Amino acid sequence: MPMSTPVVATGNATPVPNGQPVEYRRIYVWEMPVRVYHWINAVALVALCVTGYMIGAPIRMFYAAEAYQQYWFGWVRFIHFTAAFIYVFNFLARLYWGFVGNKYSSWAAFFPLKRSQRQEIVDVIKADVFEVKMHGPISTGHNALAGFIYFGTFLAFVFQTITGFALYSSMSNSWLPRMFNWIVPLLGGDFGVRFWHHLFLWFFVTFIIVHIYLAFYHDYIEGRGTVSSIIGGWKFDRVEKRGK
Amino acid sequence: MGQSIWSSMQQKGYSRREFMQFCAAAATVAGFGQAGVAQVASAFEKKEKPAVIWMHFQECTCCSESFIRASHPIVVDALLDVLDLNYTETLMAASGFQAEKSLTDTITKNKGKYIVLVEGAVPTADGGVYCMIGGKTAESILQTVAKDAAAVVAWGSCASNGCVQAAKPNPTGATPIYKLVDKPVINVPGCPPIADVMMGVVTHLLVLGQVPALDSQGRPKEFYGRRVHDTCYRRPNYDAGLFVESWDDENARKGYCLYKMGCKGPVTYNACSVVKWNEGTSYPIQSGHGCIGCSEAGFWDNGPFYQHLASFPGFGIESTADTVGTVVGVATLAGVAAHAVVTNIRKRGVIAEVHAEDQKES
Ligand code: HEM
Ligand code: SF4
Ligand code: SF4
Numbered sequence: 001m002p003m004s005t006p007v008v009a010t011g012n013a014t015p016v017p018n019g020q021p022v023e024y025r026r027i028y029v030w031e032m033p034v035r036v037y038h039w040i041n042a043v044a045l046v047a048l049c050v051t052g053y054m055i056g057a058p059i060r061m062f063y064a065a066e067a068y069q070q071y072w073f074g075w076v077r078f079i080h081f082t083a084a085f086i087y088v089f090n091f092l093a094r095l096y097w098g099f100v101g102n103k104y105s106s107w108a109a110f111f112p113l114k115r116s117q118r119q120e121i122v123d124v125i126k127a128d129v130f131e132v133k134m135h136g137p138i139s140t141g142h143n144a145l146a147g148f149i150y151f152g153t154f155l156a157f158v159f160q161t162i163t164g165f166a167l168y169s170s171m172s173n174s175w176l177p178r179m180f181n182w183i184v185p186l187l188g189g190d191f192g193v194r195f196w197h198h199l200f201l202w203f204f205v206t207f208i209i210v211h212i213y214l215a216f217y218h219d220y221i222e223g224r225g226t227v228s229s230i231i232g233g234w235k236f237d238r239v240e241k242r243g244k
Numbered sequence: 245m246g247q248s249i250w251s252s253m254q255q256k257g258y259s260r261r262e263f264m265q266f267c268a269a270a271a272t273v274a275g276f277g278q279a280g281v282a283q284v285a286s287a288f289e290k291k292e293k294p295a296v297i298w299m300h301f302q303e304c305t306c307c308s309e310s311f312i313r314a315s316h317p318i319v320v321d322a323l324l325d326v327l328d329l330n331y332t333e334t335l336m337a338a339s340g341f342q343a344e345k346s347l348t349d350t351i352t353k354n355k356g357k358y359i360v361l362v363e364g365a366v367p368t369a370d371g372g373v374y375c376m377i378g379g380k381t382a383e384s385i386l387q388t389v390a391k392d393a394a395a396v397v398a399w400g401s402c403a404s405n406g407c408v409q410a411a412k413p414n415p416t417g418a419t420p421i422y423k424l425v426d427k428p429v430i431n432v433p434g435c436p437p438i439a440d441v442m443m444g445v446v447t448h449l450l451v452l453g454q455v456p457a458l459d460s461q462g463r464p465k466e467f468y469g470r471r472v473h474d475t476c477y478r479r480p481n482y483d484a485g486l487f488v489e490s491w492d493d494e495n496a497r498k499g500y501c502l503y504k505m506g507c508k509g510p511v512t513y514n515a516c517s518v519v520k521w522n523e524g525t526s527y528p529i530q531s532g533h534g535c536i537g538c539s540e541a542g543f544w545d546n547g548p549f550y551q552h553l554a555s556f557p558g559f560g561i562e563s564t565a566d567t568v569g570t571v572v573g574v575a576t577l578a579g580v581a582a583h584a585v586v587t588n589i590r591k592r593g594v595i596a597e598v599h600a601e602d603q604k605e606s
Contacts, residue, residue, distance in 0.1 A: 189540045191543070191546045202569030202573060209576045
């Protein structure tokens with residue numbers, strides 16, 4: 001559309017498909033390790049949730065065969081444990097990247113330490129929950145609220161890892177799971193550990209729903225490639241032309 | 245005092261052959277194997293037999309009942325015959341002041357050498373009034389008795405983790421022994437513990453004169469090192485995903501795994517599937533019923549017995565974590581959907597706003 005014919009939304013007129021041309025700058029936000037972490041984590045987490053749920057409530061299948069002919073429940077558990085190891089080491093790699101990666105992936109992005117971050121939390125709540133103040137200067141990387149919620153998620157990761165390995169220690173002699181034995185008496189025995197480990201499944205399910213939705217929502221209201229950024233790594237920042 | 249087990253057996257008329265049988269059985273039960281027989285025999289010939297005090301507090305005596313049904317009767321007989329079982333409310337002949345005297349005598353004469361076996365939890369609420377013997381609270385008796393003991397064994401789940409009287413809301417403040425005495429306690433949980441396991445622990449103490457290797461919860465590793473699930477003969481069905489779906493289905497008849505019927509084998513550390521009960525006859529799972537986790541702390545509160553996970557506190561008996569989770573998940577989905585609808589209704593406004601801003605800037 002020719003630049004000379006901008007159509008402006010007025011009071012009661014229907015908004016038109018294009019506003020004024022605005023310049024955007026391309027910013028490399030999510031480096032390769034962060035993107036790889038994200039997708040390994042996504043796949044492992046979904047696998048853990050699905051297999052974990054099946055461990056808790058096995059479905060009815062193949063009742064015709066004899067025990068020695070099949071091992072499906074064993075496989076479900078095997079996938080859970082394999083995914084668990086991948087997930088934990090992947091998580092550790094991400095923690096490391098929080099110290100060596102770019103500023104968007106830095107550990108500091110996950111804590112609202114600065115005043116501006118706390119202000120942004122208020123803004124984002126206004127945009128997300130009340131749907132007022134639908135856009136404005138939202139951080140290019142994680143917005144402060146998202147960052148802080150991810151920190152909460154990390155804590156849940158840690159909890160799930162501790163309880164998971166504590167459960168695993170009863171079926172393994174290796175040192176890694178044994179390091180997490182101490183949680184067992186604290187939660188009142190293996191039963192308690194299993195109960196909490198199971199309960200946290202639902203935290204992850206809820207998180208996945210909200211996370212995916214908000215990624216799409218922000219993609220929409222911010223209009224600068226939130227969703228594609230976790231695939232290609234780039235986001236777009238409006239270039240301020242005048243003033244400031 | 246000062247007598248060995250062998251000499252006291254001789255006095256009671258046991259033959260050398262019976263003594264050797266006893267040693268062999270004791271060695272097996274304590275897990276020493278054949279090579280250990282000689283060691284056991286020599287210990288029983290030379291070592292002074294220890295005095296034993298068996299206390300009964302808040303309990304149902306199922307541990308004692310279990311103990312006298314060990315699968316090697318000669319071991320029980322001989323132990324009861326030859327041990328200086330100086331005080332035990334249920335089995336001793338003495339009563340009243342005589343019994344009390346026997347207790348204090350044992351403690352003073354065998355300072356630091358006697359073994360204390362405790363059956364039952366100790367109530368601590370309201371000054372301990374809920375269990376008193378001879379005018380003294382269970383707790384004060386326990387403290388007196390445990391102070392100079394060589395070893396303290398907690399018999400059964402009551403003494404090890406409080407069992408039924410410690411179940412919520414625990415009105416008497418029932419407390420397991422290890423929380424009250426400041427020396428290591430050997431926990432032998434189970435409701436009741438398996439007779440042969442009890443024999444094994446006592447024999448270990450007698451023969452080696454030392455505490456067996458314990459796990460982080462004070463249980464002898466020998467017997468509580470593995471889960472019921474790890475040694476269960478139905479395990480292949482578990483791995484194959486073959487589960488009993490209801491008590492009277494075809495799968496139950498075929499002996500499939502009882503996991504979905506609430507079997508607590510996967511979270512219970514005990515020797516049931518190896519040692520079994522009643523002279524090795526059977527154990528609960530073999531008889532078609534899931535494990536209820538009787539040797540685990542808090543098993544009464546982890547119910548219902550026929551459910552894989554406990555009910556979720558505060559949401560009624562039937563609701564598990566999954567019910568609550570499903571509600572939360574569905575509510576989230578609904579919230580997100582409603583949000584999406586509102587966003588789309590506001591879509592025009594938002595686009596207009598964005599354009600207005602673009603306008604301002606350029
Ligand atoms: C964060 C994602 C995870 C989720 C959502 C998850 C979920 C679950 C669920 C729902 C169960 C079934 C519990 C029951 O009802 O019996 C389970 C079991 C288990 N999980 Fe996880 N888990 C996760 C991570 C882990 C990790 C990191 C480990 C570490 C090794 C682990 C190890 C186990 C073990 C050992 C079991 C018991 C399996 C059995 O019964 O043999 N999990 N998990
Ligand atoms: S019956 Fe119980 S202990 Fe046996 S394999 Fe099944 S779940 Fe495990
Ligand atoms: S199978 Fe389980 S409930 Fe039954 S006696 Fe053994 S530990 Fe207790």
